[in-house]
Amino acid sequence: MRIQTNPDKANEARNADPQAPARRRMGVVERERQILDGAIQFFSVHGFGGQLRDLAKSIGVTHALLYHYFPTKQALVDRVYVEVFEGRWRDEWDALLDDPDKSVEDKFTAFxxxxxxxxxxxxxxxILVFSGLTDHTITDRFFAMLRTRLFPRLIRETRRFRGVTSRAKPSEREMELLTGLHGGFFYITMRRWIYAQDVYSESAHDGYDEQLVRDRVRAYLHASRDLFADTTGSTRKRPSQR
Incomplete structure (x- = not known):
């Protein structure tokens, strides 16, 4: 006599849709991608105080499997940083800001x-805001990249716009003015993603309106005039600026 030890599973097998696709086993690359994408979403909602067990549950994997791919929480945070911050920087931006044939205003606006x-x-x-409120791991790395890769170019181009040939270390006033420009663009997205406020043209399409960007750039370049008004020796003013 045949003994049926699990009638429920037998019924499931008989009633299963014969045309339903079988669950496909994920490869290593796909599984890692799944975990990484899930972690990015999880940290952007819960910050870095969230537990990895909750992260694993939200992704639909076991805690053990999560640790198999990322042995420590810091390893996962480091990968998120590379993906979300370093990975979105484009080499073309370096070339754009270094192009001597474009006007400074056009370069800043395009960038x-x-x-x-x-x-x-x-x-x-x-994620950047959550990091700033906790251990600064991501914020420190990101701002170090800006100080190395972006800010020197912007300062150089600002001086070029004002006819300044000095290669001296940026002054406190130069950096504060530049930070106002750069931080102003970041605040646009904070209004949307932190404060849940409407941002002018973003309700109509994915991009930000070019004229609004150009207005901010022009205001910055206009304000930079006062920084070099009393500078002598290392400047050469163009006729249009006199």
Whole structure:
């Protein structure tokens, strides 16, 4: 006599849709991608105080499997940083800002139009803010990258716009003025992703309006005039600026 030890499973097998696709086993790359994407969303909602067990549950994997791919929480945070912050920086931006044939205003406008649209996503903004409120691991690395890769170019181009040839270390006033420009664009996305406020043209399309970006750039370049008004020796003013 045949003994049926699990009638429920037998019924499930008989009643299963014969055309339903079988669950496909994920490969290593796909599984890692699943975990990473899930972690980005999880940290952008819960910050870095969230437990990895909750993260694993939200993704639909076991805690043990999560640790198999990322042995420590810091290893996962480091990978999120590379994906969300370093990975969104484009080499073309370096070339754009180094192009001697474009005007400074056009270069700044083109750069920030793409920077706001491509880089400052919901995940980027919220993860950066959460990091700033906790251990600064991500904020310290990101601002170090800006100080190395972006700010020197922007200062150089600002001086070029004002006819300044000095290669001296940026003054406190120069850096504060530049931080006002850069931080102003970040605040645009904070209004949307932190404060849940409407941002002018973003309700109509994914990008930020070019004229609004250009207005901010022009205001910055106009304000930079006062920084060099009393500078002598290392400047050469163009006729249009006299």
């Amino acid at each position: 920030y139009l793409e920077y706001v649209t491509i880089t400052l996503s919901r995940e980027f903004v919220r």
